[in-house]
Amino acid sequence: MSHTAHIRSHRKPRRSTPKISVRAGVAGGVLSTLAVAGAAGAANAAEPVTQTVELPTLTADLATQVAQSADATQQAAANYELQAERDSAAAKAAKQAKSDLADAKKKAEATKKAEAARRAAAERAASRSAERTTLSASASASTGTSTSTSTSTSTATGSAAAVIAFVKAQIGDAYVSGGTGPNSWDCSGLVQAAFKQVGVSLPRVSQDQSTAGTQVSLSNLQPGDILYWGGAGSAYHVGVYVGDGMFVGAQNPSTGVVEKPLSYDPPTGAVRVL
Incomplete structure (x- = not known):
């Protein structure tokens, strides 16, 4: 038998209870920490989060660019409107x-x-x-x-001479339908203007001029007589007899005012107003 068998051990016995208590305390602290953290998280989750966004500062260059863009837009609109008006x-x-x-x-x-x-x-x-x-x-x-047509060679005098001088002065002027001078005439416009020079007021159109005076025979014409073509009252053309078998009239657009012999276009009849 060993000589140490009855000697008591100097080791202290284990104390299990305090260790369990410590462990329990640590565990409780951890749980408490978790509880506090959870409560804080819940509180944070309940509160709305506000985020502040900083806008860029409107610098002088940026303001100038904005103004230029606005001017360009306004000019473009004005150009479109102007183009629409032109169209x-x-x-x-x-x-x-x-x-x-x-x-x-x-x-x-x-x-x-x-x-x-x-x-x-x-x-x-x-x-x-x-x-x-x-x-x-x-x-x-x-x-x-x-029965030859008389071609009087007598010299016109007085009013007849003035009428003849007027129509001869217009020879070479243009023929224009409805023309009453001073440089273009139709047939009745020329005759009306010629007699107006001596104070005789004639109707405007050929039909009426062909009955404006006394009907005379073509064999007894005198200078200053009005010649007409077509029926009296329905004449389509007139001219002025100027003597020596000649007449002056505004014939047509191709000839204008001309002096021609009666044989060029024989008239139908004549009237005398002087």
Whole structure:
């Protein structure tokens, strides 16, 4: 048997309870910490979070750029408006030009038809005149008398001379339908203006001028007589007899005012107003 068998050990016995208590205290502290942290988190979650965003400072350069952009936008708008106005004006001008062209075509067509009708009437009148000449020649041959048209060579005086001087002064002027001078005439416009110089007021148109005075025979013409082509009251052309078998008249657009012999376009009749 060992000599130390009855000697008591110097080691102190373990104390289990305090260690358990410490451990329990640590655990409790940890749980308390967790509880506090959880409560703080819950409180933070309940409160709204406000975030502040700092805007860039409006510097002088940026302000200038903004102003320039606004000016550019305003100028662009003004340019668009101006262009729209120009387009509208151009459209109106084109429409008006189209309308004017249509009117001009209508007037040209009407003038063409009127000229064609006048020429046709002149041809019919010439044909009738030729027939009358043929019939007169036949009658003269059968009766032995002369029916030639008188071509007075007497010198015009007084008012007749003034009328003749006026119409001769217009020789070479243009023929224009409806023309009343001073540089363009139609047939009745020229005759009316000539007699106005001596205080005689004549109607404006050929039909009325052909009955304005006393009807005279073509074989007894005197300078200053008014010649007409067509029927009395329905004449389509007039002129002035100037003596020596000649007359002056505004004939047509191709000849204008001319002096021609009676044989150039034999008249139908004549009237005397002086």
